[in-house]
Amino acid sequence: MASPVPPPTSPTATGIPVAVRGLRKSFGDQAVLKGVDLDIRAGEVFVLMGPSGSGKSVFLRHLIGLEAPDSGEIRLGGELATSEGLGERYRLAMVFQSGGLLNSLTVAENVGLYLSEHRLKPSAEIARVVAEKLAAVRLEPSVAAKYPTELSGGMRKRVAIARALVTDPQLVLFDEPTSELDPLVALAIGREIVGLNHRTGATIVVVTHDRDLAFGIADRIAFLDGGEIAAIGSPAEMRASRHPLLQQFLAADFKPE
Amino acid sequence: MFQNFGEMLLLFVAVGRALPRVWRERRKVAEQLFDIGNASLFMACTLSLFIGGVLALQTGPVLVERGLGSALGGLVALGLCKELAPVMMAVLIAGRIGSAMAAELGSMRVYQEIDALRTLNINPVHYLVLPRVVAIGLALPCLVVFANLVGWLGGAIVSLLNDRIAVSWSGYFGNIRETVDFSDVANGLVKSFVFAVVIGVVSCHQGLTTLGGPRGVGRSVTKAVVNSLVLILLLDYVLTRVLLPFDKGWRF
Structure with a gap:
C-alpha cells in the first residue's frame, strides 16, 4: 500500500x-x-x-x-x-482484529452502545450521533439497520471504528x-x-x-x-x-x- | 475445581451487588423472559402432564389395592409440588436455557465481544449476567407453578381413565385440597428459585470463562449443564432438609 x-x-x-x-x-x-x-x-x-x-x-x-x-x-x-x-x-477505545461488534445488535445499536448504556444522550440525539459517525467512516445510512453478520470484513472494521469514535x-x-x-x-x-x-x-x-x-x-x-x-x-x-x-x-x- | 467454585461465588456476589440496577436493565430482562418462555413453556407443560400421569399410574393401583385410593390426589400433588416439579423443571431449564446462555456468552468471549464491552467501560456483569440471572430467577418459579397445575391434571386424567385406579375427579381434587398446604407449594417455589440462580450463575460463569475457539464453546456448554445438574441435585437434598421445619402452614 x-x-x-x-x-x-x-x-x-x-x-x-x-x-x-x-x-x-x-x-x-x-x-x-x-x-x-x-x-x-x-x-x-x-x-x-x-x-x-x-x-x-x-x-x-x-x-x-x-x-x-x-x-x-x-x-x-x-x-x-x-x-x-x-x-x-x-x-479509551479499542478496535479489535475481528471488529468485536456485538452480533445480536444492529450496526446503529453497536455504534450507539456507549452512549445508550451510559445514558449520556437521549435516543434521538444518539441516532443523530450514530448517523454522523457512520458518515465519518464513509458508510451508507442504510447500513445502520443491518446486523454485523450481514456486513463484509471491511465494513465491520469501519463500524468498529465508528463505535470507537463515539466515545470521543x-x-x-x-x-x-x-x-x-x-x-x-x-x-x-x-x-x-x-x-x-x-x-x-x-x-x-x-x-x-x-x-x-x-x-x-x-x-x-x-x-x-x-x-x-x-x-x-x-x-x-x-x-x-x-x-x-x-x-x-x-x-x-x-x-x- | 475450587478455583471454578470461587469464581462462581464471586460472580454470584457481583450479581447481588448489581441488583439495584435491575430496573434499568428491565428491557433486557423482558427479552430474556420472552426467550425462556418461548423455548420452554410448551415442553414444561408436556413434561409435567406425563410426570403427573406416571406418578398416578405407579402409585394409584398400589393405593387402591390397600383401600387408600382416596389419598392418591394428595400424594401426586405433594410429590409434584415439593420435589418433582422444581427438580424436573430445573433440569429442563439447565439443559435448554443454561446451555444456550453458556454458548451465547462463550461465543461472545471467543469473538472478543465481551472484551469490546469492557473497552467501552460497560460491565459485562451488568450488561449480560444480571438480566439473565434475574430472568431465569423469575421464570423458573413461574414454570413450576404451571408444571404443578398441569401435572396435577395429568395425574387426574390417569386416575380417572385407568381401570385399576378409577378415582373420580372430585375425589382426586378434593384430596388435593385436604392435603396440600400453601407452604408445600411455596417450598417448591423456594427450591426452584435457588436452582434458577444456580443455573444462571453457573452457565454465565462458564460462558464468560470460555477459552479457545468453537471447541472451547462446546466444552463450556457441557460443563455448564453438568455442573448445574450436580449442584441442583446436591442442593435439592440440602434445601429439603432446611425447609422441613416450615412444612405446616396455610391450607388451600
Whole structure:
C-alpha cells in the first residue's frame, strides 16, 4: 500500500501519553513479553510491528486493561492502567482484529452502545450521533439497520471504528486493522486512522504486520521481536535500521523462483 | 475445581451487588423472559402432564389395592409440588436455557465481544449476567407453578381413565385440597428459585470463562449443564432438609 496520506501533524492534541516500564507477561511456561520499556507521546500515531506471535496483541491488551502484567507498569496520562475507574477519567477505545461488534445488535445499536448504556444522550440525539459517525467512516445510512453478520470484513472494521469514535477517545488502539482486507479497503482504513488522529488529536497505537500500513501512517514505529523492543524510531530511521530480523521483515517479498 | 467454585461465588456476589440496577436493565430482562418462555413453556407443560400421569399410574393401583385410593390426589400433588416439579423443571431449564446462555456468552468471549464491552467501560456483569440471572430467577418459579397445575391434571386424567385406579375427579381434587398446604407449594417455589440462580450463575460463569475457539464453546456448554445438574441435585437434598421445619402452614 502506498502512503495513504501525508504524515500527520495533530492540530489539537487531546491525546494522552503512554509510558510502559519493564512489562513482563507469561502464559504458563511461555514468556510473551520480556520487559518492554516504551514511551508513546500524546497525539502521535504509534505503530508496533513484529512477526506473528511476537506479543503485539498481548501488549495492546495490557494498555487497555484487558490483561494484567506479571510485573512492570503501564501509565496512561500519568495514571496506572490498572487503577480503579480509569475508564471513567480517560476515554479509551479499542478496535479489535475481528471488529468485536456485538452480533445480536444492529450496526446503529453497536455504534450507539456507549452512549445508550451510559445514558449520556437521549435516543434521538444518539441516532443523530450514530448517523454522523457512520458518515465519518464513509458508510451508507442504510447500513445502520443491518446486523454485523450481514456486513463484509471491511465494513465491520469501519463500524468498529465508528463505535470507537463515539466515545470521543483520547487513546485509540487498533489490533491488526487491515488483516483479511483487500488493498483498497486497507488503504481506506489507513486513511480513517490518520483522519481520526488529525480530527481529534487522539493518541493512536496500531499493532500490525502490514508494512505498507505501518510506514504509511506512523509518526514512530517500534519493532517487537521475541517479547522485547528490538528497534524504535521514525519510519525513515526504521528503514535505515541494521537490526537483522527487521531488515528481513522489510525486505520479504514473494518472488517466483 | 475450587478455583471454578470461587469464581462462581464471586460472580454470584457481583450479581447481588448489581441488583439495584435491575430496573434499568428491565428491557433486557423482558427479552430474556420472552426467550425462556418461548423455548420452554410448551415442553414444561408436556413434561409435567406425563410426570403427573406416571406418578398416578405407579402409585394409584398400589393405593387402591390397600383401600387408600382416596389419598392418591394428595400424594401426586405433594410429590409434584415439593420435589418433582422444581427438580424436573430445573433440569429442563439447565439443559435448554443454561446451555444456550453458556454458548451465547462463550461465543461472545471467543469473538472478543465481551472484551469490546469492557473497552467501552460497560460491565459485562451488568450488561449480560444480571438480566439473565434475574430472568431465569423469575421464570423458573413461574414454570413450576404451571408444571404443578398441569401435572396435577395429568395425574387426574390417569386416575380417572385407568381401570385399576378409577378415582373420580372430585375425589382426586378434593384430596388435593385436604392435603396440600400453601407452604408445600411455596417450598417448591423456594427450591426452584435457588436452582434458577444456580443455573444462571453457573452457565454465565462458564460462558464468560470460555477459552479457545468453537471447541472451547462446546466444552463450556457441557460443563455448564453438568455442573448445574450436580449442584441442583446436591442442593435439592440440602434445601429439603432446611425447609422441613416450615412444612405446616396455610391450607388451600
